[in-house]
Ligand code: HEC
């Protein structure tokens with residue numbers, strides 16, 4: 001009898017152990033970080049005892065499956081991205097100018113940097129940095145360009161420039177390294193990510209880059225609508241531009257047609273995703289004489305429109321407060337700059353789209369289908385700091 005009880009007791013213990021060991025199919029290693037390390041880190045950081053998974057599930061229509069990022073590197077990168085200690089006066093982190101709830105952009109034309117300084121351009125929204133890579137593709141241009149003037153070819157290069165920029169974080173890389181060494185929570189994070197304590201500037205940049213690349217917005221209403229079309233059309237997108245998408249409202253569908261007719265030659269036909277890139281850079285006729293000439297000749301990066309509802313103000317100088325203002329510009333305000341892109345010209349003249357008020361409103365309504373609520377609040381991209 002005693003033996004039987006013991007047997008069932010130990011069976012119960014084994015079952016509990018086994019079931020605790022599985023959490024949504026993820027193996028839990030109880031000693032992922034040592035107890036002492038986890039307790040120490042928990043004084044500063046709200047991070048789980050085992051790192052969250054970092055995976056982008058691309059929509060089916062991209063045809064590229066999922067992409068998984070090393071979770072230790074992404075976790076380290078997340079902490080670095082949110083750490084104000086990485087800036088000269090310890091007031092600014094990457095996230096100060098790239099706020100998750102507004103699509104990793106900023107809500108002002110020019111962002112506050114360290115020492116009371118301001119950026120000279122509008123913060124760019126993140127959320128498809130990897131898909132920029134996937135979208136523009138190295139085969140097409142030989143590199144992945146970043147910044148409004150496409151001057152950086154990788155997130156590492158971009159981050160180094162931003163950290164060093166006197167208007168932004170004003171830190172040489174050796175100073176960044178010292179600040180990282182100074183913070184106790186980085187030792188266990190580095191040990192997991194790289195197998196050793198903090199020692200290398202490049203490793204800092206690589207971890208930031210993995211995190212930034214993992215920031216992916218691919219589950220907007222629009223993505224869902226295109227996937228639904230694909231899957232109810234035997235896996236083919238043919239005919240999509242002339243069809244209404246059943247997941248979109250009548251107004252959204254109307255706006256979508258206006259977008260395909262007037263905007264997708266540059267911003268891309270998202271539904272054709274990887275296969276059909278728009279332009280990488282263009283002059284969209286904002287000025288006759290540009291104060292900031294961008295790449296040259298008033299050309300700037302064609303930015304992603306993912307989560308564009310949230311990322312205002314708009315353009316490299318944040319000149320437009322609302323999407324209505326943006327649409328007014330394209331509809332009737334394009335100026336005849338000598339390098340105005342041909343997509344926005346008719347003959348020698350700037351294109352006039354002649355949309356009426358209803359059509360302009362429909363276009364704006366359509367642009368809002370690029371909003372991805374899940375992305376804007378996903379825990380894995382959020383601020384891990386307790387203070
Ligand atoms: C003070 C504000 C500020 C801070 C801090 C800041 N950024 Fe930015 N970020 C910007 C601005 C402004 C731009 C556009 C600059 C330009 O094009 O010249 C930008 C552009 C970028 C881009 C290019 C996106 C694209 O599509 O080309 C990336 C990536 C980026 N930032 C990531 C980061 C990371 C990582 C950090 C921290 C190491 C950081 N930013 C810190 C303001 C900031």
Ligand code: HEC
Nearest residue numbers: 262263266282284300301302303314315316326330341343
């Ligand atoms: C000739 C190519 C081209 C066409 C066509 C075009 N755009 Fe743009 N778009 C650009 C460029 C380049 C920029 C950045 C310009 C700058 O900041 O100086 C831009 C910027 C934007 C922005 C600002 C995004 C941000 O994050 O600040 C929005 C919104 C936008 N375009 C929407 C549209 C809409 C809607 C249409 C169609 C009515 C359209 N675009 C047609 C090239 C184009």
